[in-house]
Amino acid sequence: MALYGIQTLNQMSTLEANDMVLYAATVSDEPRFPYRGMHLDVSRHFFSVQLIKEYLRMMARYKMNTFHWHLTDDQGWRIEIKKYPKLQEIAAWRNQTLKGHAGQRKKEFINQKYGGYYTQEEIKDVVQFASQLGIEVVPEIEMPGHASAAVAAYPELGCTGKQIEVVGEWGVFDDVFCPSEITFQFLQDVMDEVIPLFPSPYIHIGGDECPKTQWKNNQLCQELIKNNHLGDEHGLQSYFIKRMEKYINSKGKKIIGWDEILEGGLAPNATVMSWRGIEGGLAAAKQGHDVIMTPTDFCYLDYYQSRNPKEPLSIGGYLPLEKVYSYNPVPAELEAGLHHHILGTQGNVWTEYLSTPERVWYQVLPRMTAMAEVGWSAKVNKDKEDYFQRLQDQYVYWKDKGIHAADKRKELSYNIASGSGKGVTLKIIPTGGYQPILISRNGGKAAIETMPITIDTSVVLEASVEGAEAADHKTFEFEYHKAAGQNITLKFPPNDRYKAFGPGTLVDGLSGNIQSHHEDWLGFAMAEIEIGLSLNKTETVDTLALSFYHSPDQWIYAPAPEKIGFSNGQVRIHPTLVERSQKGNQHTYLYTIEARQIKQMNITIDNKTTIPKDHAGEGNLPWVFMDEIRLK
Amino acid sequence: MKYFSLIVLFSCVLTNTATSQEKGRQPGIIPLPQQLHWLGYTIPMKNISLSDQTAWPGLKEMVANLLPLTINHAIDVEYTLEISEEPTLGEEAYSINFSNRSSLLKAGDYNGAIWHPNPESDVDP
Structure with a gap:
């Protein structure tokens, strides 16, 4: 496409000795994948048409060709639907917005009306603008979950009929669409207005994170399950999606859904967006369906990109630039004959914690460029060092544009x-x-x-x-102590997401970060933890120290000292707890061991307990995050 | 498949080319093209800004901006910049070529648009 030639040509120019020069080159180029997407959530926070156009321009610069516009969610309905004016009057606005992180124990809110929506004229303008840049716009209308805003406007769309408010915090909520004829009529009417606005062959229907609580207690839902032999509520979700797919197909469009649409049986012509890992994508491809790979571990650009404690508040996770760059959208497990089902990949930008354009750019750049290269460049040509080198010029470009990209x-x-x-x-x-x-x-x-x-x-x-x-x-x-670098074994490994540098993290001489449980901590979500420490030679040990991360808001608890047991591999030993100290979230237990010759020490932690009532995660197993075991 | 070929013709001054090569480094292109071969010379573009708008109006603007080069600089060598679609490779494929094609058009012919967005283009890709 000649447009891409112009984009390359733009990047072939550079400032040299205060003069702009164009470096002459011959280029022969084509993309690796036909779908190279960027997503933007405009429900959690609403962004102007101007920002959307700037976003599209940036996508075009990096030859991305699909804009996934997340237009509806619990926190706001953002597309004008003329037949349903309350979507504009009620569903587009919320009365409060959560302050701080959703995981915090005590929630505070900004009590201000917040929201907005795009008129159909604005939508047409954006779609036309995108088209000129070679970008197709795929709208997402969430169903059956993430529907609270619509239900707030029209309570008859929900299962309870109760009047609710547009949600002002982040998470997954029970007020979903009830699979009634009223709801299907509503959604079909919505589609009748949405479809003409978007030339794309695709309509994204969401399909993710739909709690079944209300369906389980609703007579209509249970009758639908029984009469249609759907088995359970997952089957009912599949029924819902299939019915909407049939309608959307009848209008000449295909559906895309998040990978939950696999549950209960995939709709016949659906394309799956694999986000909870690669398994959904693998399963869909094996069933002969097209797939867009967007797993959280590589493609969620709302995640932290640095472990620097000064990073602006984000949802969590850790996705540095080099990890995005390392992504291969074709899973190794997928047989070659099915590779053509992998249409491409997409960077997802959820905006719970991105309330301004500046925050969006900070999260998106430079990681958008890594996503672009993952989607466009040949796998054999990928070279991280070379990419980092090429990135230098992009920073100059962004600075010229007044955009503050994250610079790590x-x-x-x-x-x-x-x-x-x-x-x-x-x-x-x-x-x-x-x-x-x-x-x-x-x-x-x-x-x-x-x-x-x-x-x-x-x-x-x-x-x-x-x-x-x-x-x-x-x-x-x-802090080099007698256990540093010695042999350590774990009866059960830590959780895969919190394994730091493996069991040796416990004896590497470094203490876990006092502010974040992400760095240098081993995280366990199990009832019993058993650690074996074996010294190369018998040592005289006077003191033993154990450190734990303690953050109840994140379901992380330091175990009570009486729940920790010790042995020398043969018999129990009884170190004396002499001090409990706290530094930030780090709790340290210091023990004395009287004249004890140590060659082997086994430590067991009994975590057979539950998070207490009125605490975040009440009733669940608490996490144990542990770091340095110090022997002196 | 729509066939499209754009040829932008301009002349450039190659004096000091070697010097500018030593001073700078090739710009970083993202995403990395499948095949990219730097030709070892630069074209000065003083007072020229390439639009990052890739819509056709932007393209026209870019071409218009390039043209004055042919007037403002003494002409040593004429080069042709050609951007083509590559329908044989795929819907989104393209190529860029610089070549010495001074015989094709002369500097004096450059006034006005010289892009050919239709299959009847008389330009050989």
Whole structure:
């Protein structure tokens, strides 16, 4: 497409000695995948047509060709539907908005009316604008879940008939569409107005996160399940989606749905958007359906992109730029004959915590460029170092445009190897590819050091690359104790999302981050935790310290000391708890061990308990996050 | 499949080309094209700004901006920049070629639009 040639040509120009020059090159180019998408949620926070157009321009610059416009959700209905004026009068507005994170125990709200919607004329304008940029706009009208705003406007669309309010906080809510004839008529009417606005062959119907609570208690729903032999509420959801698919197909359009539409049986012509991992995509492709891969671990650009505690509040997770870049949308498990079902990939931008255009850009850039390259460039040509190099020019472009992109190029990440009885080694990795690594030891002058670094003494290391701001320096405070680098085993592994650098994290000489449970902590969600520490030789040990992360709002609890048991591998031993201290969220238990010769120490934590009443996650198993086991 | 070929013709000054190559580095293109070959020279574009609007009006603007180069600079060598669709490769494929095609058009012929968005284009891709 010649438009893409122009985009490449634009990027072939650069400023040189204050003059703009065009570098001559021959290019032969085509995309790897036909679907290269970016998504934007305009329900949680509403964004102007101007921002949408700027977003589209940015997408076009990076040859992305599909804009997934998330137009409806619990927190606001954002597209004008003339037949249903209350969608504009009621569903588009909420009376309050959550302040801070949804996981916090005590919720506070901004009590201001918030909202808005796009008129059909504005929608047409955006669609036309996108078309000129080679971008197709796919609207998403959520069903049957994430429908509270519509139900607030028209309570008869829900299962209870009760008047509810447009939701002002984040999460998944019970007020979903009831699969009644009134609802189907409403949704068909909506489609009758939506479909003519969008030339795209696709309509996204959501289909995700639909609680079945109300359906379970609703006579109509239960009769539908019984009379149509649907089995259960998942079958009812499938019935719902299939019925809407049939209607949408009859209007010449195809549906896309989040991977929950697989549950209870996939609609015949549906394309699946695989978000909860790759399994949904795999299953759909194996059933002969097209798939768009957008798994959270690689494609959710609302996740944190840095572990720097100064990052603006985000929903959670951790998705650095290099991980986005590393993504391959074709799962290794998918047989070659089905690869053609993978249409492409998409970056998703949910906006619970993105209330301004500035926040959107900060989350999206530079990760949008990584998504673009994942979708466009040949797998064999992908080269992370080269990509980071090419990214430099994009920062100049964004700065010229007045856009504040996240700049993590001089941040550092690291790996630690420990726990195998062979000491501790640290490898610092320059996130943006800058070299060399400069290391200052104990406040001394920084000097170039090669990786990995062997840690065999207590030391404070400050690592940086040339020109990095202080916030991007990485400091490691190693406390080298008798368990550091020794053998450690776990009877059951930690949760896959919270495994840090493996079991050796517990004896790497570094304490877990006091502000965040994401760094240097092993997270367990199990009733019993068993740790075996084996020293290379018998040591005389006077004290033992155990550290835990404690954050009830996040369902994370330090275990009570009486729930922790010790043995030397043969008999129980009884260290004396002499101190309980707290630093940030880190709780540390200090024990004395009188004249004890230690070669082996087993630690068990009894976590057979539940989160107490009136606490976040009440009734669930608490998480245990543990880090350093120190022996001195 | 619509066939499209755009040819932008302009002339460039190649004096100092070697110097500019030493001073700078090739710009980073994202996403990385499938095949990209830098030709080793640059074309000065003083007072030219390429529009990042890729709609056709933007394209026309870009072409119009390039044209004055042919007037403002002494002409040593004429080069042709050609952007083509590549329907044989796929719907979204394209190519960019620079070549010495001074015989095709002369600098004096450049006034006015010279893009050919239709199959009847007399330009050989």
